[in-house]
Amino acid sequence: MTTRAVIVHGTGGHPDVIWYPWLADRLAARGWTVSRPHFPELNVTPVAEFLPSALERMAIDADTVLIGHSGGAALLLAVLEAIEVRVPQAVLVAGYATPPNASPEPVLRASYDWERIAAHVDDLVLINSVTDPYGCDWRQGMAIRDRVGGTLVVRDDGHFGDAGQPYDEFPLLDRLIAR
Template sequence: MARKAIIFHGTGGSPHVAWYPWLAARLAARGYAVEVPHYPTVNVEPIAEFLPKVLAAHTFDEQTVLIGHSGGAALLLALLEHVTVDQAVLVAGYCTPPNDEDEPVLQPAYDWRAIRSHVRDLYFINSRLDPYGCDEHQGRAMFDRLGGTQIVRDDGHFGDHDQAYDEFPLVDKLVD
């Protein structure tokens, strides 16, 4: 079975911004089949309506690695209630509203036991300097419920409209 990686962009993002194209090329060079889907309604459409579309659009198995950034990382929590994968890397992820904005990507509650049982290796990468509140406290809240590895940096939102972040060697190194 071939290894696969799916990289989910964040709210208002696209597959062509930040470090997503760089990471996709790096993983492809290592033999991964890489998908970087475009979901313009991530964190716009309510998760109860959005999640079935994502589940239907991809295949997930024990050889799959999920990588999500911001709203895409929050999406991974909902996905992991339903699919079993090898690894998940949540970059600037969150499990509760990180600020005063509406967050339709969040579920009212999560089945933390199911999520934990559906992923072998789990990483949370958050920044103390995240301008949207997707900070180390959000990472810690997920880590406390799920275990895994929490990595805390001082790197803003790890890519944004005003933060160039064209490469992300840390994520490349974490994916095995």
């Protein structure tokens, strides 16, 4: 039975903004242990340098559901490639695997071992939008899904929260997380 969740914020984000605390409270009410690590170095430090400390702070085991938003979702691709366990579910919200815009993206790897990523997750859910202002749109979700499998959910909800888009609750995400 899944009892743990790790929620990873996006680039320049914080674990106490948008829907992250709301989702943590929802999962905790189900009896889950939830962590929301703060990664100020996310998408600042190259992923190869940052990943070992991120993995240590996440303490992932076979009962952990991984949830990432934007740069946090991109980080979870590297995490799934690196871990030695199979997690029951990973949910990538506004995730991407290639540069979504002209900004530097040190969170991305030059290439991924897609088979290894697929081997480390039972249920991959991708939630992307047709109107993502940063380019983390449905095309990015489809490209990941085409390589790894999983379920792609396409909405018309911008970036699912950031400084210019309040998104304090995310009921769809709560419904999609393994129970």
